[in-house]
Amino acid sequence: MKAAYITRTGSPDVIIYGDLPEPKPALSECLIKVGAVDVNPIDTYVRGGLVPAKINFPFILGRDLAGTIVALGDQVKRFKVGDRVWATNQGFAGRQGTFSVLAAVDECWLHATPPNVRDEDVVAVSLVGLTAHLGLLRDAKLKAGEIVFVNGGTGGVGSCVVQMAKATGAQVIATAGSDDKVALCRKLGADLAVNYKTQDVVAGIKSFAPNGVNVWWETLREPDFERAIPLLAMRGRMVVMAGREAKPAFPVGAFYTKDCSLFGFAMFNSSAAEQQAAAADINRWMSEGKLKAQIDRVLPLSETAAAHRLQEESTIQKSGGLTGKIVLKP
Numbered sequence: 049m050k051a052a053y054i055t056r057t058g059s060p061d062v063i064i065y066g067d068l069p070e071p072k073p074a075l076s077e078c079l080i081k082v083g084a085v086d087v088n089p090i091d092t093y094v095r096g097g098l099v100p101a102k103i104n105f106p107f108i109l110g111r112d113l114a115g116t117i118v119a120l121g122d123q124v125k126r127f128k129v130g131d132r133v134w135a136t137n138q139g140f141a142g143r144q145g146t147f148s149v150l151a152a153v154d155e156c157w158l159h160a161t162p163p164n165v166r167d168e169d170v171v172a173v174s175l176v177g178l179t180a181h182l183g184l185l186r187d188a189k190l191k192a193g194e195i196v197f198v199n200g201g202t203g204g205v206g207s208c209v210v211q212m213a214k215a216t217g218a219q220v221i222a223t224a225g226s227d228d229k230v231a232l233c234r235k236l237g238a239d240l241a242v243n244y245k246t247q248d249v250v251a252g253i254k255s256f257a258p259n260g261v262n263v264w265w266e267t268l269r270e271p272d273f274e275r276a277i278p279l280l281a282m283r284g285r286m287v288v289m290a291g292r293e294a295k296p297a298f299p300v301g302a303f304y305t306k307d308c309s310l311f312g313f314a315m316f317n318s319s320a321a322e323q324q325a326a327a328a329d330i331n332r333w334m335s336e337g338k339l340k341a342q343i344d345r346v347l348p349l350s351e352t353a354a355a356h357r358l359q360e361e362s363t364i365q366k367s368g369g370l371t372g373k374i375v376l377k378p
């Protein structure tokens with residue numbers, strides 16, 4: 049079968065698009081004919097050897113997939129051949145990735161795809177949607193009527209934070225780096241959208257939320273606690289989930305005297321049960337049109353190396369060239 053894989057870590061040039069043996073489903077696995085996959089920043093870190101990862105070469109890239117079950121292991125209970133499913137959390141902890149024509153995935157990581165949702169759309173929401181859900185609801189325990197701030201309201205994670213916060217009944221302040229993206233933040237539901245390149249973000253937050261922000265979601269790899277903490281409300285919660293090397297200053301007094309909390313998490317540590325609970329909300333919101341995928345472009349799987357270059361330029365080198373996810377189709 050065709051797959052996008054690596055035999056060593058390195059630049060996008062190490063990505064091979066070629067033939068690998070078809071996987072056979074183990075007892076609790078489903079064999080899936082992949083309809084669509086997408087790129088996440090973590091894929092580029094793993095390919096580049098920038099994060100510790102247990103990799104068995106040849107290693108198929110990718111964390112997410114959406115597709116249709118074509119065969120079952122003998123112990124699979126929740127699914128049948130022909131079911132449409134999606135998953136994230138592959139290509140991790142020794143598991144193979146998803147960038148291939150066929151993939152064998154343990155049923156514990158699979159979620160039924162709603163009939164009215166396309167593979168391209170559900171895969172574009174999978175990892176980033178689960179991340180937003182875990183941070184907003186499991187960790188920060190967002191409630192209706194609260195105010196959420198998110199840096200990068202049209203990004204992969206940020207666009208899900210905006211939409212899920214609105215679906216939960218919160219008010220949302222979002223930033224973006226161009227006027228077009230500011231308009232998209234509003235379309236996604238942001239009550240206030242600020243251009244972080246041309247406008248005063250702090251002044252915008254202070255006028256919209258004079259008593260402070262209840263949940264501050266930081267998507268940046270360099271969290272600025274000196275800016276954020278004074279803008280938190282009493283019992284404010286802050287979520288950090290990027291920036292492995294970051295060591296920012298932290299104003300302790302302004303934090304504990306307002307009874308604030310700080311949450312940090314990596315979605316790949318979440319259990320299958322936590323992911324299934326979040327996936328149920330994601331499926332419902334997508335099916336109802338309350339959570340829409342943000343797709344920048346759809347490419348053939350053979351273009352994986354180009355997709356990795358684009359993702360790195362946009363997220364790591366901060367060109368902002370992407371508005372949403374790169375989806376690839378085998």
Ligand SMILES: NC(=O)c1ccc[n+]([C@@H]2O[C@H](COP(=O)([O-])OP(=O)(O)OC[C@H]3O[C@@H](n4cnc5c(N)ncnc54)[C@H](OP(=O)(O)O)[C@@H]3O)[C@@H](O)[C@H]2O)c1
Pocket residue numbers: 088089090175176179199200201202203204205206223224225226229244267268269288289290291313314315316362363366367368369370372
């Ligand atoms: N911990 C976890 O479980 C987890 C899960 C998923 C992702 N992540 C990490 O989270 C980060 C974001 O991932 P992603 O997939 O959402 O990436 P992304 O789609 O590239 O989004 C990055 C966002 O950052 C915004 N941004 C860049 N510079 C900014 C600035 N100075 N001020 C405000 N916003 C700025 C961009 O806005 P513009 O485009 O408008 O410039 C864009 O919306 C990555 O580092 C990723 O590795 C962690």
